[in-house]
Amino acid sequence: MSTYLVFGATGNVSRRVAERLAWSGAAVRATSRTPEGAKLPRSVEVITPDLDAPGALDDVDAAFLMWPFHSAEPARPIVDALKRRVRHVVFMTGGGALPGVAPKEQPNPVARWHATVERLIEQSGMEWTVLSPSTFMTNTLWWSDQIKAGDIVRGSFGSLAMTPIHEDDIAAVAVHALTEPGHEGRRYTLTGPEVLPQAEQVRLIGEAIGRPLRWQELTLEQERARLLADPDFPDGFVEELLAGYAKMAAAPLPEVTSAIPDITGAPATTLSAWAAEHAANFGGEQR
Ligand SMILES: NC(=O)c1ccc[n+]([C@@H]2O[C@H](COP(=O)([O-])OP(=O)(O)OC[C@H]3O[C@@H](n4cnc5c(N)ncnc54)[C@H](OP(=O)(O)O)[C@@H]3O)[C@@H](O)[C@H]2O)c1
Known part of the structure; x- marks a missing residue:
């Protein structure tokens, strides 16, 4: 074998x-x-x-x-x-x-x-x-301390739209590619099933854990200071993240691709489902 x-x-x-x-x-x-x-x-x-x-x-x-x-x-x-x-x-x-x-x-x-x-x-x-x-749903865990501490998530680029993807959907595609013929020489663009601004991602996590969460927009300066003060966020990645977000905000809206359902035969997982699965990480009850 x-x-x-x-x-x-x-x-x-x-x-x-x-x-x-x-x-x-x-x-x-x-x-x-x-x-x-x-x-x-x-x-x-x-x-x-x-x-x-x-x-x-x-x-x-x-x-x-x-x-x-x-x-x-x-x-x-x-x-x-x-x-x-x-x-x-x-x-x-x-x-x-x-x-x-x-x-x-x-x-x-x-x-x-x-x-x-x-x-x-x-x-x-x-x-x-x-x-x-596309952007992993696990990146929303960067907000977990703020969500455990209260109902407001502070950050910048709240209107920045992404197509967050469940890590397990990427893994499912990887397993198909590893174990079946026909994926050789292919480059797959994988996305989650929805285009979601960051502020909406916060609202959906709140819905999944049964709390009315909302986004509060920070200026870039405030956001830089917040990230640098966060002991869990790598200082060397702060400027790169902010520059990346500024670039994404100026680009056309991201598009959902059908690669996950096409390859796995199952729909891509929604952020609501991912958040329910990870509720304990945000101080909620695991469903
Ligand atoms: N986050 C996003 O939104 C996103 C989106 C698209 C693409 N990506 C890409 O996805 C990749 C990260 O994937 P991920 O989040 O699944 O990885 P991850 O959770 O960061 O884990 C990577 C694993 O690699 C091992 N590792 C770390 N440093 C290592 C080293 N120096 N040598 C050997 N092994 C090492 C670690 O395991 P041990 O400690 O057990 O060795 C770690 O658990 C990056 O290439 C990133 O650019 C991320």
Whole structure:
């Protein structure tokens, strides 16, 4: 039986990929820098992320790769290790990497790293599938402390519209791409089912947890100060986030794609359903 490798398997999406594969009875090998704390299904073999280590890629037919690094530097050794042993890589890209645009022409550093990895994979001789997801619903957990503390979420860009996506829907697509023929050489733009401004996302989370939450708009200066004072938010990401939001706010409204229902046969999950599932994270009761 061939084995599936899942990289970064304690992450938002990779954990779901590893679980879905394991529950289907597939052989799964997953990476974590702390394998003993990974809390994955028992049948999953957990290894460290050193893909050159003896046995790391034995019997691996297809791999799910995401990019947890803050540069493209590890890309070449990782892709080189994979291409020696693995037939097919499903890569979750990010950072707004624009398809068909050279890494150095990409709009921001994060897009440049992701485009670099995409290009290396595409030139490696392996079969590949690229998943390009929209904003994760898990990003709304950035508001969880404010929601636990009161009914107001303060931030800027409240009218900024997004198509938030459930991490498990991305994982479902990844599993189809890993386990079925026909996804090779494809780049899928994955979105959630609705176009939702941030303020509306807050209202829907409130509805799901049974509290009347509302958005309060901050100026950019106030928002910068708030994020820098937040011990859980990485300081180095503040300017990038604000610049990214300003760019998204000036761009045309994002569009919902049909890739999730087309590939999985099930509708993409709504934010209301995701919020009900994650109610405990916002101080509500899990449904
Ligand atoms: N958030 C969004 O809205 C969004 C939207 C589109 C695309 N993306 C892209 O999605 C990716 C992030 O996915 P995610 O949120 O599912 O990941 P995540 O939750 O941040 O988890 C990534 C996992 O990778 C492992 N990891 C971290 N640093 C590592 C390192 N240096 N070496 C090896 N493993 C490492 C960690 O596991 P261990 O600690 O167990 O090793 C971690 O659990 C990024 O490429 C991002 O650009 C995000």
